[in-house]
Amino acid sequence: MTRRSLLLQVAILAAGIAAPFLFPGHTLQVAVLWMMILFAMTWDTMGGQMGYNSLGNILYFGFGMYVCAVTQIGMVYDVAEYTAATGAIKVDFTRQEYFEGLALGVLLAALGATALAAVLSRILLGLRGPYFAIGTLGAAIAAAELTAAWGFVGGGSGISMPVFPGGPGDRERFFYFMFLVAAVLCYLFLRWLYGTRFGLAINAIRDDEDKAEALGLHTVRYKTVAWCTSAFFLGIAGALFGNMNGFIEPLEVAYPTLTFGIFMVAMTLLGGKGTLWGPILGAALFYTIQQITWTYLLGWQYIALGVLIIVNVVYFQQGIMGWLKDRKPEWFGVRVEPVPGSAARDGSS
Amino acid sequence: MWENLQILFAAPVFNVQLLLNGLTVGAVFALAAYGLALVWGVTNVKNLAQGDFVMAGGYGAYEFSKHGLNPLYAIVPTAAVMFVLGWLVYRLVIKRVIQLDLFTSLLATFGLAIVIQQALNLVFGPDVRTARSGLAEIQMFGNMVTVSEIRLVAFALCVLLAIVMVLYLKNSRMGQAIRATAQDPRAARVLGVNTDRVYALTFSINAAICGAAGALIAMIWVIQPFYGIAYSVRAFVIVTAAGLGNLPGVILAALGLGVLEQYSGFILGAQLQQATVVGLLLVILVWRQILLLRQRKALQ
Numbered sequence: 001m002t003r004r005s006l007l008l009q010v011a012i013l014a015a016g017i018a019a020p021f022l023f024p025g026h027t028l029q030v031a032v033l034w035m036m037i038l039f040a041m042t043w044d045t046m047g048g049q050m051g052y053n054s055l056g057n058i059l060y061f062g063f064g065m066y067v068c069a070v071t072q073i074g075m076v077y078d079v080a081e082y083t084a085a086t087g088a089i090k091v092d093f094t095r096q097e098y099f100e101g102l103a104l105g106v107l108l109a110a111l112g113a114t115a116l117a118a119v120l121s122r123i124l125l126g127l128r129g130p131y132f133a134i135g136t137l138g139a140a141i142a143a144a145e146l147t148a149a150w151g152f153v154g155g156g157s158g159i160s161m162p163v164f165p166g167g168p169g170d171r172e173r174f175f176y177f178m179f180l181v182a183a184v185l186c187y188l189f190l191r192w193l194y195g196t197r198f199g200l201a202i203n204a205i206r207d208d209e210d211k212a213e214a215l216g217l218h219t220v221r222y223k224t225v226a227w228c229t230s231a232f233f234l235g236i237a238g239a240l241f242g243n244m245n246g247f248i249e250p251l252e253v254a255y256p257t258l259t260f261g262i263f264m265v266a267m268t269l270l271g272g273k274g275t276l277w278g279p280i281l282g283a284a285l286f287y288t289i290q291q292i293t294w295t296y297l298l299g300w301q302y303i304a305l306g307v308l309i310i311v312n313v314v315y316f317q318q319g320i321m322g323w324l325k326d327r328k329p330e331w332f333g334v335r336v337e338p339v340p341g342s343a344a345r346d347g348s349s
Numbered sequence: 350m351w352e353n354l355q356i357l358f359a360a361p362v363f364n365v366q367l368l369l370n371g372l373t374v375g376a377v378f379a380l381a382a383y384g385l386a387l388v389w390g391v392t393n394v395k396n397l398a399q400g401d402f403v404m405a406g407g408y409g410a411y412e413f414s415k416h417g418l419n420p421l422y423a424i425v426p427t428a429a430v431m432f433v434l435g436w437l438v439y440r441l442v443i444k445r446v447i448q449l450d451l452f453t454s455l456l457a458t459f460g461l462a463i464v465i466q467q468a469l470n471l472v473f474g475p476d477v478r479t480a481r482s483g484l485a486e487i488q489m490f491g492n493m494v495t496v497s498e499i500r501l502v503a504f505a506l507c508v509l510l511a512i513v514m515v516l517y518l519k520n521s522r523m524g525q526a527i528r529a530t531a532q533d534p535r536a537a538r539v540l541g542v543n544t545d546r547v548y549a550l551t552f553s554i555n556a557a558i559c560g561a562a563g564a565l566i567a568m569i570w571v572i573q574p575f576y577g578i579a580y581s582v583r584a585f586v587i588v589t590a591a592g593l594g595n596l597p598g599v600i601l602a603a604l605g606l607g608v609l610e611q612y613s614g615f616i617l618g619a620q621l622q623q624a625t626v627v628g629l630l631l632v633i634l635v636w637r638q639i640l641l642l643r644q645r646k647a648l649q
Contacts, residue, residue: 055459123635124634124635126641126642130395130455131589131637133452134455134630135631138582138627138630138631139631141582141623142627145621145624146624148620149621258463269456300467302467303463303467303468303471306462308460309456309459309460309463310460313453313456313457315445
C-alpha cells in the first residue's frame with residue numbers, strides 16, 4: 001500500500017468520525033451513506049468480482065432486519081402478541097435488555113442471513129447470467145410478499161421496534177457509529193479477501209467459469225462463500241437499519257427491491273464494478289445525487305433514477321474507476337509504453 | 350385454505366368459473382410472453398420492461414376510452430402509439446445495448462421499467478383503473494358461473510393476433526428477414542438484410558403486441574402503474590418454461606399459468622397471488638437447473 005492511499009484512508013476515517021459532531025443535523029443521512037457504501041461493496045463481491053449479477057441481494061438485508069427484530073422482541077415479550085397489537089403495547093425495555101437484545105439480534109441476523117445465503121446458493125447459484133439476475137429478483141419479491149402475508153411478524157402492517165433508551169441525539173450517534181464500524185470492517189475484510197487466493201478464484205469465475213472449473217477450482221464452494229460474505233454484512237446492515245428507522249415493514253423498509261435493491265447495482269456500476277474503490281466512490285456520488293434529486297425533484301425522483309441507470313449502463317459502462325483506469329493507467333500501477341505512431345490508450349486491460 | 354379447497358370439490362361448478370377466468374386471462378399472458386420470446390429470440394435482449402409496456406398499453410386504452418372511444422376499438426390506436434414508443438425506445442436505448450453483455454441489457458430495461466411505471470404513476474395516479482367495454486355478461490349453470498362477453502372477445506382477439514403474427518413471420522418478406530436475423534445476424538447482414546431495421550421493427554412490434562395485451566387487460570381486469578413487474582415476471586415464467594421459439598409451448602404455458610393463478614388466488618387468498626407467480630418462477634428456474642445437471646452427469 002502506498003503512503004498516499006494510507007493517508008487517504010485515514011483522512012476518510014477521520015472525516016467519518018468527525019461528521020456527526022460537525023453536522024449534528026444530518027447524522028442519520030450520513031449514517032445511511034455508510035450503509036450505501038456497505039451495500040455497494042457487498043454487491044460488488046458478487047456482481048463485480050465474481051460476475052454474478054444479483055438483483056435480489058436486498059433479500060438478506062430484509063431477512064437480517066426481521067431476524068433481529070424478532071430476537072429483540074422475543075427476549076422480553078411474546079412476539080405474536082406484540083405484533084398483533086401493532087404498537088399498542090408500550091414497550092419498556094430497560095437499558096440492559098435493549099442492548100443485550102440488540103447485540104444478540106445483530107449477531108443472529110448476520111448468522112441467519114449467512115445461513116440463508118448458503119441454502120439459496122444450493123438453489124440459485126447454478127443459474128448463470130440473466131437467469132441468475134431474474135431468479136434473485138424473484139426471490140427478493142417472493143420474500144417481501146411472503147413476509148407481508150405472515151401474521152406472526154406483523155404482516156403488511158409491520159413491527160414498531162423497541163425504543164432506544166436515551167436521548168434522540170444519543171440514538172442517532174449510536175447507530176451512526178455502528179454503521180461506520182460495519183462499513184469499515186466490511187472494507188477491511190473485503191480488501192484482505194480480494195488479495196488472497198480466494199479473490200483470484202472468484203475473478204477466474206467471472207472471466208470464464210467453465211475454464212476455472214476445468215482448472216480444478218471448486219467453483220460452487222467459492223460462489224457459495226462469496227454470496228455468504230455479502231449476506232453476512234447485509235444482515236448486519238439490515239438489523240441496524242431496522243433499529244435506526246424505528247419501524248419495519250416488508251415492502252418499503254425491509255425488501256425495497258426498487259429503491260435500495262437497485263441502488264446497490266446502480267452505485268457499483270457508477271463507480272466501476274470489479275474494483276475495491278469503485279463501489280465506495282459510486283455510493284458516495286450516487287447518494288449525494290439521490291439526496292439532491294429526492295429533495296428538489298418531487299415526484300420525479302424515480303424517473304431521474306431510472307434515467308440515471310439507463311444512461312449509466314448504456315453510455316458509461318465502465319464506471320468512474322474504469323474510466324480513470326482507461327485515462328490514467330499509471331495511477332493504477334500500469335506502465336504504458338508509448339508506441340510510436342499510435343495512441344497508447346488501452347494498457348489497462 | 351382447506352375450506353376453500355373443499356368448496357371446489359363440493360361445488361364443481363366453481364371449477365368452471367376458475368377455468369374460464371384463467372383461460373381468458375392466460376390468453377393475454379400468452380400475447381405478452383410471445384412478444385418477449387420474439388424480442389429475446391431476435392435481438393437477445395431480455396426485456397424486463399415487458400410488463401410495463403403492457404401497463405402503458407392499458408393506460409392508453411383507458412385514456413382513449415375516456416375520450417369517448419369504445420376501448421375495444423381503442424386497441425388499434427393504442428397498438429399504433431405503442432409501436433411508435435417501441436421504435437423510440439429502440440433508437441435511444443436498446444440499439445446501444447444489443448452488442449453489450451446480457452446483464453447490461455437486462456439492467457437497461459429494468460431502468461426503463463422504472464421510468465415507465467413512475468411516469469404512469471405521475472400521470473394517472475396510483476389508483477386501480479379499468480376501461481369499460483360496455484359488453485354484457487353471460488350467465489351459465491343457473492347463474493352460478495358468470496363470464497363477461499369481453500373476456501370471450503379478448504380470447505378471440507388474442508388467437509387472431511397470434512395467427513396474424515405467425516403468418517406475417519412466415520410469409521412476408523420482412524418476416525423472413527426477422528427469422529433469418531434470429532438464426533444468424535451476421536449471415537443475414539451478409540445476404541443484404543438490414544439487421545438494424547429488423548431489430549427496430551421487432552422491438553416495435555413487441556411494444557405494439559404489449560399495447561394490445563394491455564388494452565385487453567384494462568377491459569377484462571384492472572390496471573395499475575406498479576402491476577407491470579408482475580406481467581414481466583409472468584412473461585419470463587412462461588418463456589422460460591416453454592423455451593424460445595416454441596409457440597405452442599408458450600400458449601400452453603400461458604393458459605396453464607392463467608388457470609393456476611386463478612386456483613391459487615382462490616385457495617390461498619388474493620394476497621399470495623403475486624408470491625405464487627414469483628414462486629413459480631423460482632420453481633421453473635430450479636427445475637431447468639436440475640435438467641441441466643442431469644445433462645451434465647450424462648457427459649461424465
